[in-house]
Amino acid sequence: MPELPEVETIVRQLQPVVTGKSVKAVSILWHRTVTGDHDKFKAALIGSRLIRIARRGKYICLFTGTGDCITIHLRMTGRLKFQLDEKEKNYTRAVFDFQDGSSLYFIDVRKFGRIMLWPKGSPLLPQLGPEPLEETPVFAALSGLTSIRAIKTVLLDQTVLAGVGNIYADEALYLAKIHPATPAAKVSKRKLKTLSRFIPEVLQSAIHHDGTTIIDYRSTGGSEGRNQFYLNVYGRIGQPCGSCGTEIQRIRLNNRSSHFCPKCQRRQR
DNA sequence: CCTTAGTCCTGCATGC
DNA sequence: TGCATGCAGGACTAAG
Numbered sequence: 287m288p289e290l291p292e293v294e295t296i297v298r299q300l301q302p303v304v305t306g307k308s309v310k311a312v313s314i315l316w317h318r319t320v321t322g323d324h325d326k327f328k329a330a331l332i333g334s335r336l337i338r339i340a341r342r343g344k345y346i347c348l349f350t351g352t353g354d355c356i357t358i359h360l361r362m363t364g365r366l367k368f369q370l371d372e373k374e375k376n377y378t379r380a381v382f383d384f385q386d387g388s389s390l391y392f393i394d395v396r397k398f399g400r401i402m403l404w405p406k407g408s409p410l411l412p413q414l415g416p417e418p419l420e421e422t423p424v425f426a427a428l429s430g431l432t433s434i435r436a437i438k439t440v441l442l443d444q445t446v447l448a449g450v451g452n453i454y455a456d457e458a459l460y461l462a463k464i465h466p467a468t469p470a471a472k473v474s475k476r477k478l479k480t481l482s483r484f485i486p487e488v489l490q491s492a493i494h495h496d497g498t499t500i501i502d503y504r505s506t507g508g509s510e511g512r513n514q515f516y517l518n519v520y521g522r523i524g525q526p527c528g529s530c531g532t533e534i535q536r537i538r539l540n541n542r543s544s545h546f547c548p549k550c551q552r553r554q555r
Numbered sequence: 556c557c558t559t560a561g562t563c564c565t566g567c568a569t570g571c
Numbered sequence: 572t573g574c575a576t577g578c579a580g581g582a583c584t585a586a587g
Contacts, residue, residue: 287580318563344581361581363565377565396564398581435557444582452580501567501579540558542580 288360290344290418290449291492292503292511296366297341299506303368304348308335308385316379319392321402330354330403331382343414343448353406358392363502364399367391371508395502414448418485425482431470438466439540441485450485453498453520456545458484460519465553466544467537472554491516519545 288296309331314320320327334350341347346358346366358366370378370391380392380401392401404410416423427446440446441455450458459466462481464473473481492498497511500521504510514521522534527547536543 289581359581361563362579394564395566396580398564400582433557439558442581541560 287362287451287453287500288344288364288497288503289451289454290341291454291489291495291513292497292505293341293344293346293360293449294493295497295511296360296506297339297346300346300366301339303506304336304339304390306335306337307388309333309382310385311381311383313381313383314379315381316394316397318397319379319394319399319401321400327401327403330405331356342411343417343444344451345411345414347410355404355410357402357404357411359400360394361396361398361400363395365391365393365502365504366506367393367504367508368506369508411448413445415444415446416448418447418450419489420486421482424485425479428470428478428482429475433470435470436467436539437464437470437473437481438542438544440470442542447485449489452542452544453500453517454485454488454492456520457488457518460546460551461488463550463552465551466539466546468554519547521545 312328312331314324334352336348337351338349344359348356368388368390374393377393377395378391379394379397382390416427418424424447431440433440438455438459441450458481461484462477464477464481492513495511495513495516496505497503498513499510500514518528519534522545523536524533527534527550530547530549532547532549534545535548536545
């Protein structure tokens with residue numbers, strides 16, 4: 287599932303290819319893929335030039351020359367590609383045709399991905415917390431917490447930090463030796479500091495490896511990431527912890543799976 | 556304020 | 572082989 291590093295990888299690949307293209311036509315093949323009024327969506331895009339592409343949290347942001355913004359959230363199985371594989375043809379949900387004859391395809395097996403228009407002047411993604419790629423803003427976001435929610439749940443809350451998902455939350459908690467069910471307010475300042483250092487580290491490292499491919503994630507070029515070979519806990523249930531050899535366990539927290547080492551990440555009382 | 560359950564979706568693994 | 576079941580999960584919503 288694409289989280290921040292996977293989205294960042296896609297944006298970096300799209301940046302030189304998509305910038306400057308003018309939209310000739312837009313096809314919406316699955317109606318719910320585009321949130322809001324389809325006519326307004328098409329009217330804003332058709333005839334406009336894409337002048338900038340950026341990432342915010344797990345969102346891809348495409349800015350038009352007229353000041354509008356299109357955000358794309360890939361959710362679990364979304365892909366953005368200029369070439370379609372045979373298998374992807376049945377799962378294409380939206381197509382952007384450009385004046386130069388090229389087309390950008392939004393492919394999404396499970397139809398959870400969402401594309402929406404943010405008209406010029408409207409605040410963009412106002413609900414999102416700070417970017418988690420540097421220690422200082424991460425520590426600022428985490429150290430002020432008085433919440434009794436599990437620290438893992440807090441890390442997945444996009445209003446606290448924008449872009450951390452299940453894989454990297456588990457990985458950062460492992461490196462910081464914090465049990466995922468620990469109430470956020472009970473994590474010591476010292477451990478929060480450590481966690482604030484590891485969150486940017488696991489994300490930057492994953493970007494360096496072009497993201498993590500478990501099953502579905504593919505970059506715009508169609509290639510898989512390599513970060514799955516560097517994971518310590520995610521998807522490693524029953525395998526030995528690289529530090530102490532204890533079997534990695536999985537628990538369910540707020541209906542999501544959390545992977546951790548029961549010895550290295552002791553539950554606090 | 557917080558949690559849980561349900562919703563959206565389909566492919567794939569599992570079990571009988 | 573075939574059919575039913577459960578699981579994966581990001582963001583959102585309703586109910587308690």
